[in-house]
Amino acid sequence: MKYTKHIIxxxxxxxxxxxxxxxxxxxxxxxxxxxxxxxxxVNHVISHLEDSTSTLSSxxxxxxxxxxxxxxxxxxxxxxxxxxxxxxxxxxxxxxANRVGVAxxxxxxxxxxxxxxxxxxxxxxxxxxxxxxxxxxxTSSDTLTFQPAWGFTPTNGQLLIGNxxxxxxxxxxxxxxxxxxxxxxxxxxxxxxxxxxxxxxxxxxxxxxxxxxxxxxxxxxxxxxxxxxxxxxxxxxxxxxxxxxxxxxxSGITITxxxxxxxxxxxxxxxxxxxxxxxTSTAGDYTTNNVMLGSFIAPVTLNTITCVNTPSSxxxxxxxxxxxxxxxxxxxxxxxxxxxxxxxxxxxxNFVTFSDAxxxxxxxxxLRFTAASSTQVxxxxxxxxx
Numbered sequence: 001m002k003y004t005k006h007i008i009x010x011x012x013x014x015x016x017x018x019x020x021x022x023x024x025x026x027x028x029x030x031x032x033x034x035x036x037x038x039x040x041x042v043n044h045v046i047s048h049l050e051d052s053t054s055t056l057s058s059x060x061x062x063x064x065x066x067x068x069x070x071x072x073x074x075x076x077x078x079x080x081x082x083x084x085x086x087x088x089x090x091x092x093x094x095x096x097a098n099r100v101g102v103a104x105x106x107x108x109x110x111x112x113x114x115x116x117x118x119x120x121x122x123x124x125x126x127x128x129x130x131x132x133x134x135x136x137x138x139t140s141s142d143t144l145t146f147q148p149a150w151g152f153t154p155t156n157g158q159l160l161i162g163n164x165x166x167x168x169x170x171x172x173x174x175x176x177x178x179x180x181x182x183x184x185x186x187x188x189x190x191x192x193x194x195x196x197x198x199x200x201x202x203x204x205x206x207x208x209x210x211x212x213x214x215x216x217x218x219x220x221x222x223x224x225x226x227x228x229x230x231x232x233x234x235x236x237x238x239x240x241x242x243x244x245x246x247x248x249x250x251s252g253i254t255i256t257x258x259x260x261x262x263x264x265x266x267x268x269x270x271x272x273x274x275x276x277x278x279x280t281s282t283a284g285d286y287t288t289n290n291v292m293l294g295s296f297i298a299p300v301t302l303n304t305i306t307c308v309n310t311p312s313s314x315x316x317x318x319x320x321x322x323x324x325x326x327x328x329x330x331x332x333x334x335x336x337x338x339x340x341x342x343x344x345x346x347x348x349x350n351f352v353t354f355s356d357a358x359x360x361x362x363x364x365x366x367l368r369f370t371a372a373s374s375t376q377v378x379x380x381x382x383x384x385x386x
Contacts, residue, residue, distance in 0.1 A: 157182025307342035
């Protein structure tokens with residue numbers, strides 16, 4: 001160190017001499033004061049070099065140890081902070097043994113990051129996560145692992161589902177013909193409806209599963225026939241019967257149904273028909289008062305007697321009775337319980353209620369008028385042959 005000071009003093013002396021002998025900026029009148037100032041400066045530098053904590057030798061010595069760090073001290077000096085051990089970090093310390101403000105320190109298991117301690121971080125910005133979601137940080141070699149740890153135990157099938165603000169815990173809901181099976185770590189969604197298609201008559205399917213095209217291979221268009229109308233040839237079609245839509249049974253006819261598939265049958269046969277001009281009720285006048293309607297070899301059963309007055313007039317009316325016997329007697333068995341009044345002059349009047357409608361074989365039917373104001377009356381009888 002002595003040699004170093006001598007070199008510095010000699011170098012400064014040469015600078016000073018050069019300034020006195022050759023310098024143009026130092027005048028003779030100021031040489032003494034200038035030289036004095038320079039020597040003061042040299043002495044100040046040398047005094048600092050002689051400081052036990054900041055000498056040049058200390059700086060050079062610090063450089064000879066691997067890992068040393070020069071740390072400025074509060075006394076305008078330098079301190080050689082030795083290197084720490086493996087895993088230590090340089091931290092700010094107000095209570096370090098060297099009193100230089102920094103020190104090497106060993107990290108604890110939990111490191112505080114942004115005010116949170118590794119291993120127990122808590123996020124409270126979410127209504128779902130608040131007080132429940134933590135972060136655990138562990139190191140392996142040079143790898144930093146972030147692993148969320150729940151503060152609760154989710155049930156099987158629970159998912160984080162967005163609710164427009166953050167997330168809510170929820171499960172999937174099965175729709176129509178669907179089922180959902182929640183298991184540990186898995187969710188199975190199953191179609192409980194149609195799973196495969198099979199083509200029926202006049203139908204084809206492009207595939208049994210997946211994207212399927214169903215095609216009508218039968219009737220694809222409709223054309224209206226006689227007494228039939230169709231609203232459209234394709235699509236949704238309404239077919240209408242424009243002909244007979246309902247059936248009504250007439251005299252001597254039976255119909256099992258008015259619509260659908262009816263059975264039409266002849267229910268009776270006309271047994272007699274007679275038109276009597278100017279009927280009267282005069283007793284004993286056989287030709288105009290009592291008329292034989294016919295004799296029957298085989299038994300018959302009456303079911304309808306029809307009557308109509310002609311010409312059309314509300315004043316035309318007859319009262320009649322029909323009897324049957326084996327001797328053409330008017331005192332035979334009466335068909336009606338009492339005499340019937342035929343007053344219709346516009347349409348046929350039907351009589352279907354009888355007291356004795358069965359005519360035995362070889363019996364004769366006789367028509368008897370008990371009152372008459374009609375100019376002409378037509379009477380017919382219908383029944384079945386036994």
